[in-house]
Amino acid sequence: MGAAVEVCELTKRFSLRKPLKDGSRTVVAVDNISFSVEEGEIFALLGPNGAGKTTTLKILATLLKPTSGTAKVAGYDVLAERDAVRRNIGIVFQEPALDTRLTGRENLDFHARMYGLTRSERKRSIEEALSLVELEEYADVLVSEYSGGMRRRLEIARGFVHHPKVLFLDEPTLGLDAHTRRRIWSFIKKLNEEEHTTIILTTHYIEEADFLCSRVGIMHNGRLIAIEEPEKLKSSFADDVLTLEILNERGEKDFEMFKKFDFVRDFIKKDGYILLKVHHAEKHIAEILETASKLGLEVKSVSLRKPSLEDVFIQLTGKTLNEF
Secondary structure (H helix, E strand, C coil): CCEEEEEEEEEEEEEECCCCCCCCCCEEEEEEEEEEECCCCCCEEEECCCCHHHHHHHHHHHCCCCCEEEEEEEEEECCHHHHHHHCCCEEEECCCCCCCCCCCCHHHHHHCCCCCCHHHHHHHHHHHHHHHHHCHHHHHCCCHEEEEEHHHHHHHHHHHHHCCCCCEEECCCCCCCHHHHHHHHHHHHHHHHHHCCCEEECCCCCCCHHHHCCCCEECCCEEEEEEEEEEHHHHCCCEEEEEECCCCCCHHHHHHHHCCCEEEEEEEEECCCCEEECCCCCCHHHHHHHHHHHHHEEEEEEEEECCCCCHHHHHHHHHHHHEE
16 A cells, blocks of 8 residues: 655745734645645544644645645645546535535435546445445435434535545544434444555544544644554553552651652652653662552552543643644
8 A cells, every 4th residue: 555645845925914922924734744645544633723724625626835845635636636636536625615505415416426436337336325324214305304414414425425545534523412423433444454544643632633534633733743653652652650558657768769750750749649750660660669558658559541542732832632
């Protein structure tokens, strides 16, 4: 398999009518980013609003021109071969783009016609797409009668109905409740596994990126500050939290021995508990418990929490996603 998407030193600046406080009349939305996505991969751009995720997606979908840098999608240059790129992609926008005066089937049929599918091809593809997102029963119902979750499922079906090589999903579960969000995730997984469609999504839901994606790129202020498999990001940028519940209190100085270990990155003592941030804690539990014994601590219980992508994001940016 080769690369479905290749991005090299991509930059996008926007000119402003009014200058900013510092006098600048330009905003850098995407700042010299490079990455590639393999065929059949689910890849996420994760970050807060304003990080540059949607701008990047719009450049890849040929809806915006980059200020500098290059990008290829399905082997075609997004500037020199825009029509070829568009023939090979599907896109689900962040904002709703369905015609609510049409039925679900009519929306899909109109989209398939736009891509030049024959009558027999349209019929087959529409049935496949409706089945994938489990909307066969509602195919001939007006979209105005659909719930928010049903509309999002139809949007995904529409993006896929012409069988694109690459599908772009811009915040695919934004504003949906937790149950509906997970249902959408299952359809995205199913589409990737059964149709081998390469999927690139933007999201500010950390759980979404962690659950769906084989790799995640973290964006912050237009820059791609980390890119890797979720588990590798966790092990590289964040530490385990090892909690010891103790029965006997000690003075702060009695715990200095823990701080001497280079694998202990931080130490907190609070209300009968000792919280240690430990790099690869499972390798050092025995040593830590031996140290606790030497200190005369009676340990009632031990718990280990592995780092999350949220921990990684905080480590890299100094904030949670909700703080942006």
